[in-house]
Amino acid sequence: MTNAEKLSTLFLFIGVLHTFLAPYFAKLSKKFHQGSATEAFLHLLSEVEVVFGFWAFVFLSTWALFDGLDKVIQYQQSLQMIEPLFIFCIMIVASSKPIVELSKTTLIYISKSFTKLLPVDEILIQVFIVLGLGPLLGSFITEPAAMTILALLLFQMLRQSDELVLYGVLGLLFVNVSIGGGLTHFAAPPILIVAHKFGWGFQDVFLNIGEAVLSAVTLNVLVFVLCFKNKIKKNMQILRLDQQQNIPIWIILSHVIFLIAIVMSAHYEKVFFGLFLIFIGLADVTKKYQDRLKFREAFLVAFFLGGLIVFGSLQKWWLTPVLNSLADKSLYFVATALTAVTDNAALTFLGSQVDGLTESSKWALVSGAITGGGLTILANAPNPAGFAILSPKFKNGSLNAAKLFLAALGPTVITVVCFFLMGRF
Secondary structure, eight states, X not given: OOHXXXXXXXXXXXXXXXXXXXXXXXXXXXXXXXXXXXXXXXXXXXXXXGHHHHHHHHHHHHHHHHHOHHHHHHXXXXXXXXXXXXXXXXXXXXXXXXXXXXXXXXXXXXXXXXXXXXXXXXXXXXXXXXXXXXXXGGGTSOHHHHHHXXXXXXXXXXXXXXXXXXXXXXXXXXXXXXXXXXXXXXSSXXXXXXXXXXXXOHHHHHHHHHHHHHHHHHHHHHHHHHHSHHHHHHHBOOOOOOXXXXXXXXXXXXXXXXXXXXXXXXXXXXXXXXXXXXXXXHHHHTGGGOOOOOHHHHHHHHHHHHHHHHHXXXXXXXXXXXXXXXXXXXXXXXXXXXXXXXXHHHHHHHHHTSXXXXXXXXXXXXXXXXXXTTSSTTSSTTHHHHHHHHGGGSGGGOOOXXXXXXXHHHHHHXXXXXXXXXXXX
């Protein structure tokens, strides 16, 4: 084992532990004078999105002391950072006011149609549609874009800080978005990153795991609504159309075109970033119809994912023998568990480097990676984006990793069962 592998595994473990201790750093920061360097540093460490970028920096700096700066620079130059850059761009575009208002209007009209047909409170129907139908958008406009839009809508719906509801919503959102992108081969990071190497197209993905995806998403949100219907009525409010400012249709259409164009050019960073820069110009020209663009939130999410990528490829030394030693069904359950401590796209990427995987083993690996994507903040690349938007609803803006794990455990178990019974492995 090389120095880089030893150090990366050590600092990755510290990073995982840090995510569970983030609320402690938030409390500790309050013991120091506001605005002081110590208070600012401790507050920074309480930001979950900062964790892996911070420890990646510490790792690279430590590695440079052992093996020299040249090796570290060479390693950094070999890393593929398209995904963090793409998420940065797509999150800002997807969170723009015209896109969010279009999504909200569509969901409101759908919910009103169902309200006329079913004797059910409109707020319950809206929650069902936002957390049931919404995540499936991730199969078409990408999971990061879907996560951003849904988190913004849920932010408007959550009116009281009931901890049980907050973590319940967050856990369900993370789980359903993680699997909701599994209807296509180009939208979910853990599938996208291996689809070309495995020779998978739309038909392969849809026929192999589409049934499990649709069943799990529906069952998860149905159980949540039935179990928490009274708390939902008390702590969440109905989305309503904004009558104060009608956004011109040409602005909405132009934003949709930019969103689609950036999604379609996701593999070509110079193309989608060029489009993004033009979009920023459009947003400035139409600022009368815009809210603040979420540069800070998008940067933190990209920083988080970039840190995970720095660690990812150096975990091959222990992941490869683990994956090679498992039968298909065992691989599925182990992949689900490993996803909780390793970004699921990094996990499937590393798995794709293992020689000799059977076709059923490939599906077991990918299925496990997406089913465990809601258990922790680091399990799925879009998760930090969702929490960055919803964090003001949480006490001190901090995430309790243990509470998130428990909240996501129920829908994860339902998802695991659906994929086990319906998956092709």
